[in-house]
Amino acid sequence: MKKLAVLILTLSAWAQVADDANKGYKTKEGRDKVAAGLDDPHRDGRQKPLELVASMDIKPGMTVADIGTGTGYMLKFLSDAVGPTGKVYGEDIQTDFLDRARAKKVPNTELILGTTTDPKLPPNSVDIALVLDVYHHFDYPDKMLAAIRSALKPGAHLVIVDYYKSASPSPGHIRLERDDVAAEIERNGFKLLATREHIPKTQYMLTFEKSR
Numbered sequence: 001m002k003k004l005a006v007l008i009l010t011l012s013a014w015a016q017v018a019d020d021a022n023k024g025y026k027t028k029e030g031r032d033k034v035a036a037g038l039d040d041p042h043r044d045g046r047q048k049p050l051e052l053v054a055s056m057d058i059k060p061g062m063t064v065a066d067i068g069t070g071t072g073y074m075l076k077f078l079s080d081a082v083g084p085t086g087k088v089y090g091e092d093i094q095t096d097f098l099d100r101a102r103a104k105k106v107p108n109t110e111l112i113l114g115t116t117t118d119p120k121l122p123p124n125s126v127d128i129a130l131v132l133d134v135y136h137h138f139d140y141p142d143k144m145l146a147a148i149r150s151a152l153k154p155g156a157h158l159v160i161v162d163y164y165k166s167a168s169p170s171p172g173h174i175r176l177e178r179d180d181v182a183a184e185i186e187r188n189g190f191k192l193l194a195t196r197e198h199i200p201k202t203q204y205m206l207t208f209e210k211s212r
Helices: 001-015 028-038 044-045 048-056 076-083 095-103 140-151 178-186
Strands: 061-068 087-092 109-113 126-132 152-163 190-199 205-208
Touching: 001 061, 028 095, 048 076, 048 190, 061 076, 076 205, 087 095, 095 109, 095 190, 109 126, 126 140, 140 178, 152 190, 178 190, 178 205
Parallel strands: 061 087, 061 126, 087 109, 126 152
Antiparallel strands: 152 205, 190 205
16 A cells, blocks of 8 residues: 555656746746746847747748747747738647737737646647747646647647757756657657757757657
8 A cells, every 4th residue: 555655646746747847837926037038028039039930941821839838929920920821829828928928919829728738729720839948847748749749730740949958057947858858759659850959059949740
């Protein structure tokens, strides 16, 4: 019985694998601090959003999902890329972040309140799903990947942009290094198509498609 209890506690702890990365999101004050960073007017220089969008090969008329959109930083760049005939889903699990994103009034954008296990995207609806600086915040990566997979059209791409573990200023904030992220995603029904540097020595970009 004691061994069973230990096993249950271990599995429970493993399920919420991003607990350390998500500590700053548990209070309104913490999220306000995060939001200030997400909306930093100098962020473009660090994030290079135009270069990121160009590397995603977005075509006019596509449907793109920004999973973990936060305050909607990427929405305008994605909306400009898909054009007036395209659509952008901005998903997040925090209503106050979505309120900030809504205030930006980006055209061709639909905001969605997801959960820690499901971004609640319509099935078979997305051409490209972007997960920018968010994968390391997934508490339940297997469940999130399954839900994202079901939202992708045939031939659609999943794009992961995240920090190298060695580039994180906070020990434990980034759970996995790039190659381990790729392996975890491939174990969950995806095939790695391309690997590139986004911000040298800081951020990488992985592009996947469904493997089966």
